[in-house]
Amino acid sequence: MPTLSSRLRSLLPDPGPARALTIASFPSSIGRGLFITASVVFFTKSVGLSPLQVGTGLTIAACIGLLAGVPMGHLADRIGPRTMTIVFGLVVAGVINLYFLVSTWPLFVAVASLVSVGQSAFQASRGALIAGSVPSEQRVRTRAYLRVVTNVGWMVGSPLAGLALFFDTRAAYASVIAATGAVTALGALLYLRVPPVVPQHASKRESISAALRDRPYVALTVLNAVLTIHFGITNVAIPLWVLERTEAPAWVVSALFVVNTIMIVTLQVRTSRGSATVPGAARAQRVGGLLLAGACMLYALSAGWPAWAAAAILVAGAAVHAFGELYMAAGGWGLSYELAPDHAQGQYQGLYNTGFQVADIVAPAVLSVAVIGLGWPGWVLMAACFATAGLLVPAAARWAVRTRPVTSEPVPTP
The missing domain is CATH 1.20.1250.20 (MFS general substrate transporter like domains)
Known part of the structure; x- marks a missing residue:
């Protein structure tokens, strides 16, 4: 009968860059589950924003984040996708903690927009890192493993955030925000285990609008x-x-x-x-x-x-x-x-x-x-x-x- 450890290993690809990419994605997935589950309640109950203000602010932030993907991905091509994946991951982790300073709606929109831009940049860089780290015939399979582990991370993070909802105190919600930043930073640093991808040679670089x-x-x-x-x-x-x-x-x-x-x-x-x-x-x-x-x-x-x-x-x-x-x-x-x-x-x-x-x-x-x-x-x-x-x-x-x-x-x- 398969053991628990063997079942867990089956969720991972073979040792190598693909496994390192998959492991690195797990902590930030836990953070995503934490944040999605408890953040809206934190913003409404602890910060004092209305549900309409939260929804409108997140929509504005998402629209601003749209502008970051292509130029930040272009930057990853030029500098190196592993470096930029780590940098953008750490930026997101740091900016998440700025939610502690939010007291007004404009400040909430500003912080949420920074988080959205950072996440768009991180996703673009990570996409390039996957492309450069594994052979083309293994990219889809690697993304499949990443998605599996991402869902497992959400399953871990959401119940943990439920504890904050149960206690329903600012300290409990603040701990969720802090934990989200911490695991996001850990996930970013774990990309150091992925071999670096050489930046593209100047003669092969595309224009930013390609x-x-x-x-x-x-x-x-x-x-x-x-x-x-x-x-x-x-x-x-x-x-x-x-x-x-x-x-x-x-x-x-x-x-x-x-x-x-x-x-x-x-x-x-x-x-x-x-x-x-x-x-x-x-x-x-x-x-x-x-x-x-x-x-x-x-x-x-x-x-x-x-x-x-x-x-x-x-x-x-x-x-x-x-x-x-x-x-x-x-x-x-x-x-x-x-x-x-x-x-x-x-x-x-x-x-x-x-x-x-x-x-x-x-x-x-x-x-x-x-x-x-x-x-x-x-x-x-x-x-x-x-x-x-x-x-x-x-x-x-x-x-x-x-x-x-x-x-x-x-x-x-x-």
Whole structure:
């Protein structure tokens, strides 16, 4: 029978850069779980901001963070992605502690914006570090391991933050903020275990606008952003849908989160197989889009049934949704890496990550209006969006392949 240690090791790739990258991501994932769970309550109860001020401030900060991905990724290409990953990780850890000084809404927006910029820069640099540290055929698999460990980290961090919610004191919430900064700093320092990646030679450097001028890559970023709106279904649409439009008990929302988490942790690496090439990645995103559309239709069917039947339909929808998420994520990793020039991975990953950030910003409003406002026709509309985006990905990927420049390797100047 497998031991606990062997099960834990199965969550990690083989020893080497991929394992070092995965281990380094774990502490910051715990911090993310801590922060997401308790931060809003800290801002409202301890700082004294209204929920509207918190939501508006975080939205403004997210919009400002959009501007950082491409230029900071370009900086990582020039200086070296490992160095900048560590630097940006430590910057985020330090800025998080500035939340202790927040007493007004403008100051909250300023600190949240600094955190958002730092996180965008960190993600772009880490993307370039992954690209430079592992062979191209292993990048998607490595990202799959990273996602598994990230989810495990959230599972660890969220219950710990629940202790602060239980005690409900400023000291308890402050300890969560401090712990978030500490584990984020630890995660940044652990990237020292990853071998350094040599900065790109001056003769191979792209201009800072290269990714933005790559129209097929921009198109794929937009399509991925549409598919990424599905994250808001789990976080925003489903809780509201269950409470307002179905007879299912409220506890089913937690059950759906559990279904999603278990499937991601146990199946992400397996479902990433075949997505390391452009055709395979495009097929994965197409499948992901169609599965997300199917999940939307199941969610729509859950209205008007008795509680037990509604709950069963919702669980089935969550399972289909999780499979769609698995394939969509794997396909996105493959496309983002394989279609980006190796000497500009930082700025290209920064651009691709911008799609995720845009989706995070627009998803709550779009889903609230479409699903809660329109009811089942809104689910049909979202299904059509996901299916259309998924079906367009292969054509956009072929366009991107046709436009990739064919160049010979320059000989470095001594």
